[in-house]
Amino acid sequence: MKFEENPPDAASLMMSARSFGNYDLPGALADLIDNSIKGGAREIALTCDFAGGAPEIRIRDDGHGMSGDELRRAMRPASTDPLVERSPDDLGRFGWGMKSASFSQCTRLLVLTCHAGKMSGCLWDLEDVDGWRMGVLEAADIMATASPELRATGGVEIIWSNCDRLSENGSLTVAEFNTLIVHARSRLALIFHRYLAGEVRGRRLTIRLNGHKVEAWDPFYRDHEATQVLEPENLEIGGRAIDIQPFILPHYSKLKTGQYDKLGGEEGFLRNQGFYVYRSHRLIISGTWFRLVRHGELSQLVRIRVDIPNALDHIWKITIDKSDAQLPAALRTRLRQIVEGLRRRSAKVFRSRGGRLDRTHTTSVWSRYSRGGEIHYAINREHPIIEALLDSGDGEQQRAASAAIRVIEQAFPVQAFGQDAAANIDAIHQTLADPEAFRADLLAALPLLLAQVNGDLTALEALLRSTEPWCEAWNTTESVLKEKGWMRAKSQ
Ligand SMILES: Nc1ncnc2c1ncn2[C@@H]1O[C@H](COP(=O)(O)OP(=O)(O)OP(=O)(O)O)[C@@H](O)[C@H]1O
Numbered sequence: 301m302k303f304e305e306n307p308p309d310a311a312s313l314m315m316s317a318r319s320f321g322n323y324d325l326p327g328a329l330a331d332l333i334d335n336s337i338k339g340g341a342r343e344i345a346l347t348c349d350f351a352g353g354a355p356e357i358r359i360r361d362d363g364h365g366m367s368g369d370e371l372r373r374a375m376r377p378a379s380t381d382p383l384v385e386r387s388p389d390d391l392g393r394f395g396w397g398m399k400s401a402s403f404s405q406c407t408r409l410l411v412l413t414c415h416a417g418k419m420s421g422c423l424w425d426l427e428d429v430d431g432w433r434m435g436v437l438e439a440a441d442i443m444a445t446a447s448p449e450l451r452a453t454g455g456v457e458i459i460w461s462n463c464d465r466l467s468e469n470g471s472l473t474v475a476e477f478n479t480l481i482v483h484a485r486s487r488l489a490l491i492f493h494r495y496l497a498g499e500v501r502g503r504r505l506t507i508r509l510n511g512h513k514v515e516a517w518d519p520f521y522r523d524h525e526a527t528q529v530l531e532p533e534n535l536e537i538g539g540r541a542i543d544i545q546p547f548i549l550p551h552y553s554k555l556k557t558g559q560y561d562k563l564g565g566e567e568g569f570l571r572n573q574g575f576y577v578y579r580s581h582r583l584i585i586s587g588t589w590f591r592l593v594r595h596g597e598l599s600q601l602v603r604i605r606v607d608i609p610n611a612l613d614h615i616w617k618i619t620i621d622k623s624d625a626q627l628p629a630a631l632r633t634r635l636r637q638i639v640e641g642l643r644r645r646s647a648k649v650f651r652s653r654g655g656r657l658d659r660t661h662t663t664s665v666w667s668r669y670s671r672g673g674e675i676h677y678a679i680n681r682e683h684p685i686i687e688a689l690l691d692s693g694d695g696e697q698q699r700a701a702s703a704a705i706r707v708i709e710q711a712f713p714v715q716a717f718g719q720d721a722a723a724n725i726d727a728i729h730q731t732l733a734d735p736e737a738f739r740a741d742l743l744a745a746l747p748l749l750l751a752q753v754n755g756d757l758t759a760l761e762a763l764l765r766s767t768e769p770w771c772e773a774w775n776t777t778e779s780v781l782k783e784k785g786w787m788r789a790k791s792q
């Protein structure tokens with residue numbers, strides 16, 4: 301056998317690199333931020349300019365930058381061997397990120413750097429690829445293009461122009477562009493929250509997006525007193541530690557409406573339960589159960605932080621865009637056990653928020669009577685919403701409502717409930733999980749309740765504070781009253 305050179309066609313390979321990974325705008329920005337963090341940056345400034353439909357994005361950091369030679373090497377596709385062991389703080393792996401992330405959004409990638417007072421600049425323009433020849437900027441061009449801050453602080457400045465993919469070939473409107481930027485801000489706040497909060501090596505990273513600081517967004521809500529931090533666990537594969545830290549988030553009744561919406565994220569609590577996998581403290585995957593268990597209502601408060609070192613990239617099968625990984629088989633069994641245990645605890649948080657019977661000072665929906673060893677459950681006719689139902693309409697309608705309530709009580713599924721409770725009480729789920737439905741039901745009931753207190757708003761508030769289910773989720777109830785202007789805003 302003899303060997304011949306058979307190199308790839310430069311233009312075709314660079315075009316294909318546009319589809320490596322599955323980058324969206326925040327994913328692509330995150331890949332460049334990874335490089336800046338590795339490059340020692342403390343401040344990263346992102347500027348996203350719509351520029352009349354031809355967007356330009358700049359990512360500038362104040363790290364140590366690159367020498368001219370280092371920049372040339374960095375511009376090279378597959379600039380490093382993915383098998384080489386990296387320092388534990390290195391967020392890179394493939395030697396592709398800067399190129400593939402940029403080309404996922406634009407066709408023109410310009411990288412400027414200032415290192416030890418010396419400026420260099422290189423360019424890849426996919427519309428003008430000539431073999432493997434790359435553009436190297438003259439000093440005058442660099443000075444004309446670089447921002448004054450780069451010259452002042454040193455570091456790296458990356459400019460994406462001809463953003464055909466980002467702008468969907470120029471069809472993106474300014475409103476859509478702004479929505480993308482808002483989304484990017486919240487994703488970056490989550491992906492880098494531990495860096496932004498100063499939890500990594502005691503150094504706080506600042507990211508500004510169009511001049512505004514990106515604030516860390518902690519998906520575990522560790523600041524909240526009702527968040528449960530459970531026992532951590534350390535697992536090991538390939539001689540490397542994997543740290544597992546489970547949390548149970550507060551029940552929504554303990555959160556204000558804004559907090560609930562924020563913690564639930566764009567897709568709500570149900571979607572955001574699960575594992576949050578961090579590689580060198582940077583979030584790579586969130587809200588997955590790796591098909592170990594199903595996304596369920598009762599586990600919606602469980603979020604489990606998993607910290608993996610970059611030395612295990614091959615075992616986790618990290619992708620180029622750092623947005624996906626596969627759970628190693630060696631961890632499946634133990635993680636499933638952990639998740640099952642947590643689901644039971646999350647279910648308890650839910651169930652304990654449900655109505656408790658026989659509480660003093662609270663009007664319950666159900667009453668429990670125990671006499672001579674016999675127990676009887678009945679719907680409380682004095683509960684305001686039941687009372688309103690029984691009093692509404694003419695005599696015939698009132699008798700029908702009364703009969704309906706008696707039928708419901710008598711048909712209480714004692715047998716089925718007893719069996720389910722004995723088998724697994726945590727699987728029974730009767731409390732309302734969705735605050736939107738809770739709000740809608742309250743809004744529907746308010747006219748009736750207001751009529752009962754003769755339009756007295758102070759009496760209405762007192763009624764709601766002591767009546768199920770509204771007293772159980774007081775934050776939500778209170779926000780509805782405030783929105784209607786029926787309650788004085790109190791400073792709390
Ligand atoms: N902001 C920066 N500051 C300093 N060096 C940088 C910066 N951006 C890129 N580099 C250098 O360029 C190299 C290539 O970056 P690139 O993102 O393409 O690959 P990588 O980070 O090595 O691996 P990955 O493909 O996993 O991101 C980096 O290894 C780093 O040496």
Ligand SMILES: [Mg+2]
Nearest residue numbers: 335392397398
């Ligand atoms: Mg990189």
